[in-house]
Amino acid sequence: MSVTVRFAPSPTGHLHIGNTRTALVNWLFARKMGGRFLLRLDDTDEKRSTAAFAEAIQRDLAWLGLAHDLFDRQSERVARYDAIAQTLKADGRLYACYETAEELERKRKRQLLRGLPPIYDREGLTLSDVDRAALEAQGRRAHWRFKLQPMNVVWDDCVRGLQSVDCASLSDPVLVREDGSYLYTLPSVVDDFDHGISHVIRGEDHVANTAPQIQLFEALGATPPEFAHHSLLVNVEGGRLSKRDGALSLKDMAEAGFEAMAVASYAATIGTSDPIEPHQTMSSLVAQFDFAKLSRSPARFDPEELALVNARLLHGRDHGAVEGELTRLGVGGGEAFWLAVRGNLGTLADARTWWDVARGPVEPVIGDEAEYCAAAAGLLPPEPWDGNSWSQWTASVSEATNRKGRALFAPLRFALTGQGRGPELAAFLPFIGRQRAEARLNGRKV
């Protein structure tokens, strides 16, 4: 069977880390299986969906590297949903209800108070034609519910194994709103059917929904797809993830300077039995993807761990992968400079910081080593400098001063860069150059 999956966000907000994980699992599975990846905008909620979010979602997905093979949006398929709804009404599976939202809320509260599950009482089903006509005459408009068969629905979930949901314990889902617009369930099932979706991959918050959806597929005469429900992310404390837990949107993460591959690596490996580590390419992530590796328990989203993955990704990144971005940041020095500083980066923008340290101006830190630094300045070899200049120079400084180890090197680093830590000076020194090096060793800011 050929694989087609879909990622179906509703354009009511930005893509966040949770969404991203779902998108990634879908995309990875599609690539692994040689299948197709459909991006479907679930925009049936006209009040909350916006074109701006729809664009942002596509932009963020592209940034991450998740190209889609197919694209669709539900707002353009309403005629199709209308036709299906007519069929379901004719079959007696879709029935009219007239309670207002407030009345339903009261019913639920009453049930809860009596210790009962808040399930719809199917009052709509008891209405006669006369009742309905009377309600309509009062100006009431019907919303429509899907009549569930009171049975156990079973499926073999690709990550959770055998699942069973008792539909007798569920409310008949509302498929059509009072204003005639559609809720998520019907368009989603109809689209999955029409697009030939083979695997519905989503978060475990949809587990209970799956049973009514399977019944809907069957009511449509369709064979339900396979289902895979991954666990959700929680915050560092183990609680529900919310905006207060940091930069959760892809947009925020990009602005914080995280590399797309770092975000993808983290999102694709957290909650799996593979180690959380940077992958330089998507194909590396595709190669190791397997539903069997997904854990059934929630995983903690830790922004600090993401930052660590980002740093380690950069430490191993080839110059070619960042060349364009370095130019944009105003960082020169080519590959040699990149290789000199990449091990000291947290984000790519830090490369600019080191470039500025090389080119100045830098306030040298001399302390009480003025005499020593001045002597070292006098021993600076003539240019041109290369990777060996540093060791030639420090060897002669060591000989002249009898210093070695920390006493030999530390004052030079402080004078040359103004700080105690940084890239290896053997590789970094040529970018400072003789003129600046001599000035800084003599305490001058250049």
Added chain:
RNA sequence: GCCCCCAUCGUCUAGUGGCCUAGGACGCUGGCCUCUCACGCCGGAAACAGGGGUUCGAGUCCCCUUGGGGGCGCCA
């Protein structure tokens, strides 16, 4: 309130009744690598939530408790 799921080092996890004096990765940490950080190599500390069962034998099976997650929408 009711239903479902989950529970191993700080974190992500391996573990499908004896191969587990519980393995790996990240993090932390000691050492080495003629400076720091990072890299690399060699070490170290660090976990089966609690209580009952079943069994010759339980991290692994069952029950209860506790904790966490999800669901019970005219949201998706």
